[in-house]
Amino acid sequence: MTDSTCDLPAETARALGLRVVPLRVVIEGRTFLDGQDLDPEAVYDHQRRGGTVATAPAPQEAFETLYRELLATHDGVVSVHLSGELSDTVRHARAAAGALNAGERVHVIDSGLASLPLAEAALAARDALWRGGDAASAQAAVRRVGEEALAEFTVPTLEYLRRGGRLSRAQELVGNVLGLRPVLRFDGGRLRAVRRVKADDALRDILARLEERFGDEPVAVTVGHAGRDPIRLAELRAALGASRLNVARGRVQLLGPAIGAHVGPGTYGVMARPYEG
Structure with missing residues (x-):
């Protein structure tokens, strides 16, 4: 099992053999279950209108409920979650396993990841x-994804990073004047800006890094986008198809509300890792 920051819809995840614990999304004082109660577009529309969105970790009680259910029909549970540097979700999972005295029957893994690479790590497990x-x-499979996969993200606007406190207003202003956007990558369990590029060059830059990393090795590639934007998704697919990557498997995911709340609509990312067949 995993949590909703893997950005796989609960129905899709279940079809893939995964169960999902939802984080909480808070809008105008109301709390919703990430991936269940809200269409991501409603969150993005709220942000575009100037509204704020907050998130909260999946609570211990939610883990206890699902662990009990699964342990009634399974020998054990492997529970793969987003980085403990980003959320208390994995700490709540461990507390739930302890409260149930599950012993060796529940194995909680901090992936150090979120979003596209978390989904890949959960599927690898x-x-x-x-x-x-x-x-x-x-656990070794999860660690291997963290070591082998390269996932990079960028944002079309700095507004939502500034709203979330990840940029100052001065940094936003300078970035906009220069036309620069951060390229973000998981490092040490956190999503960090690893470089800044011209906004129009960001996708080309990300694909070039993937090409440099993997060469002509067959890769599994996932594209993620915050929002159902058919034109933008078609552009991302076309750029991927025109790249030098040897894509053996491809997948497109929508970024969910818990992730989108922090980066905003229009954010996109591309992840690749060696294809294992």
Whole structure:
């Protein structure tokens, strides 16, 4: 199982063999279950109108409920979650396992990731278990994704990073005057700006980094976008198709409300990792 910051809809995740614990999304004092109670577009529309969106970790009680349910029909649970540097969700998962005295039956893994790479890590853990592996092999699979995958994101506007306190107003102003946008990557469990590029060059720059990293090696690629923008998604697919990447498997995901709340509509990312067949 995993949590909703993997950005896989609950129904899709279940079809893939994953169960999802939702984080909480808070709008105008009302709390919603991420990925269940809200269409992401409603969150993005609220942000475009100037509204603020907050998030809260999945509570311990939610983990206890799902762990009980799964342990009634399974030998054990492997629970793969977003970075503990970004949220208390993984701490709540561990507290729930302790409260249930689950012992070796519940294995909680801090992936150090979120969004596209978290989904990939959870699926890698699933694959390890389906191949007959144990919890240690699932944890090794998660760690391997963190080491092998390269996922980079960028934003079309600095406004939402500034609203969320990740940029000052002065930094936003300078970035807009120069036309620069950050390229973000997970590092040490946090999403950090690794470089700044011209807004129009961001996608080309990200794909060039992926090409440099993987060469002609077959890769699994995932594209994520905050919002249902058919034109932008078509542009992302076309750019990927025109790249030198040897894409053996591709997937498109929408970024969910808990992630989108912090980066804003129009944010996109591309992730690649070696294709394992």
